[in-house]
Amino acid sequence: MTATDDSIPTTGGARSRLGLVLLACCVGQFMVVLDASIVNVALRPIQDSLDFSASTLQWVINAYTIVFAGFLLLGGRLADLFGRRRVFALGLALFTLASLVAGLAWSPSSLLIARGIQGLGGAVLAPATLTVLFTSFTDPGGKARAFGTWSAVAAAGGAIGALVGGVVTEWLSWRWIFLVNVPIGVALITLVLSVVPESRDERADRRIDVIGAMxxxxxxxxxxxxxxxxxxxxxxxxxxxxxxxxxxxxxxFFLVNEAKFARQPLVPLSIFRNRSVSAANVVNFTTSAALVGVLFLFTLLMQFVYGFDALKTGLAYLPLSLAIVVTARGLAPQLITRLGPKPVLVTGSALSLVALIWLSFVSTDGGFVHDLLGPSILFGAGQGFVSATVTMAGTANVPYTQAGLVSGLLNASRQVGGALWLSVLAAVVAGHAGSLSAGASADGYQQAFLIATVFPLVGIIAGLAVPGVSPAELAAAKQSWGAKKPADSAQGDPPIRGHNRPAR
Known part of the structure; x- marks a missing residue:
């Protein structure tokens, strides 16, 4: 045995416990994703309440984003080394405490510090939610459904952030966009400690590659x-x-250190020889860039071109969000268990490509129903297929002991992809319209949507590099997977290529 294992069997009453594990992971991920987007519509009330200057207000968002992105790889590796349940609960505790301080903030500096600690908690929490799913669900169909649900929550959380933020800020106060995390976080910590199985690599050296981590x-x-x-x-x-x-x-320097000098590398570079991991991270980068870009452009279009207020803008995201949930939670898992991840991943990227081409014809004198409703549903469907499948593909062919590492990599590629493309889009739209808030013409948005088609194109190419799974392998997996516990197969080969076989 190479890992402690309280894994949950997949028969009898334990299925309900698996459902609670899935609930805990999805709620934890939802909190992290939502908190990255919910603040946007509350920036003006925050500025008025705490007397932020115009130049420092952006750091209410950036303090969270930068710390979150920076600590993702370390957060993912901690889960493998020190226990996935323990690190899950630690991340939740940090996030919840920081949310309390943010909700009670008395000055700009107190809010910014709290947002940074929120980002740290999120960086520990997000990879833990994914690696707990990876190690708790062993049946291929159950794993596909679990990843589909988690991915739907992660993808839809950003889309509905504007709606939730608008409602809470309008009806209560901007402080409640943070304070609402406190009771949820406390309840979730209790649930995690009660139902999430503990697991870690017992043979691993617990020493952290400090130089590499820094x-x-x-x-x-x-x-x-x-x-x-x-x-x-x-x-x-x-x-x-x-x-x-x-x-x-x-x-x-980190890459050189990991390859040449580190005795216990934080990220063994051999992980990138795994074709599934490398391809999935490329797809994840492009998917995040496309999703963040569409959300950004939709908000500007609806508010500055079509004259929507914050609440109406949030409601307009519902068709896109529902499309993500339906495909990621309902259709994608069924297709993955029948066809394998590869065709579903490529199909999702292709749908996103068609939707972006459609959006490049958006007009100034159009409207939501005429110009945005159809492509938003199509784009949401494509994103749902990709987001559900890329998680499955990215955690395929990896040892059980590296689940946290791969989870951190997937979260990092998602975060950096979104941040990078958002900055490029801001420059494109602002350069065409003179300023973002003055963008009364749709011409700049047409150009930005057309440029964004490069991301699903790259996603299609990367998706084609994901190893395929034959019908015989799928059938064999369905018959024999459940007989193995994750710890028993940590160094062995499950019967299906593309589903958790260790990299060689």
Missing amino acids: AVTAGLMAVVLGIVESQDKGWDSAVTIVSLVVGVLLVA
């Missing part, structure tokens, strides 16, 4: 800092250039 954390933070600063100061500003250069150098 380098990659600081490097990712610097890269994301440079990206977010480019939105305000431009790509040619000193802050942007220095941040990006320092970030790239630190990440390069």
Whole structure:
């Protein structure tokens, strides 16, 4: 045995416990994703209440984003080494405590510090939710449904953030967008400690590669800092250039350290020889970029071109969100268990591509129903297929002991992809319309949607690189998977290629 294992069997009354594990993971991920987007519509009340300056207000968002992105890889590895349930609960505790402080913030600095700690808690929590699913669900069909549900929550959470933020801010106060996390977090910690199985790699050296951890954390933070600063100061500003250069150098040093010097690498580079992991991270990067870009452009179009208020804008996201949920939770798991991840992944990227081409014809004198409803449903369907399948593909062919590592990589590629493309889109739209808030013409949006088609194109190519699964392998998996516990197969081969076989 290479790992402690309280894994839940998949028969009898234990199925209900598995359902509670899935609930805990999905709610935890939803909190993390929602908190990255819910703040946007509350920025003006926050500015008025705490007397933020215009130049520092953006850091209410950036403090969370930068810290979250920087600590994702470390957070994912901690779960493998020190226990997935323990790290899950720790991340929740940090996130909940920081939410309380943010809701009670008395000054700009207190809110920004709390947002940074929220980002740290989220960076520990997000990979833990995914790796707990990976290690708790062993049946291929159950795993596909669990990943589909988790992915639907992760993808739809960003889309409904504007709606939830608008409702809470309008009916209660901006403080409640943070305070609502407190009772949910306390209840969720209790649930995690009660139902989530504990597991970790008992043979692993518990020592952390401190130099590597510091380098990659600081490097990712610097890269994301440079990206977010480019939105305000431009790509040619000193802050942007220095941040990006320092970030790239630190990440390069991290890679050299992991390959040559680290005794216990934080990220063994051999993981990237796994074709499923590499391809899935490319798809994840492009999917996140496309989704964040569409949400950003939709908001600007609806508010500055079509004249929607915050609440109406949030409601307009419901068709897109529902399409994501229906495909990710309902259709994608069935198709994955019948066909394998590859065709579903490629189909989802293709649907997203068609939707973006459709959106490139958006008109100034159109409207939501005429220009956005159809492509938003199509795009949501494509995103649902991809988001459900990329998680399955990305965690395929990896040892049980590296579940947290791969989860951290998937979350990091998602975060960096979204942040990078958002800054590029801001420059495209602003450069065409003069300013984002003055964008009364749809011409700039047409150009931005057309440029965004490159992401699903790359996603299709990367999806084709994911190993295929034959019908015989799928049938064999359905018959014999459930007989093995994750710990028993940590170094062995399950009977299906593309589903958790260790990289060689």
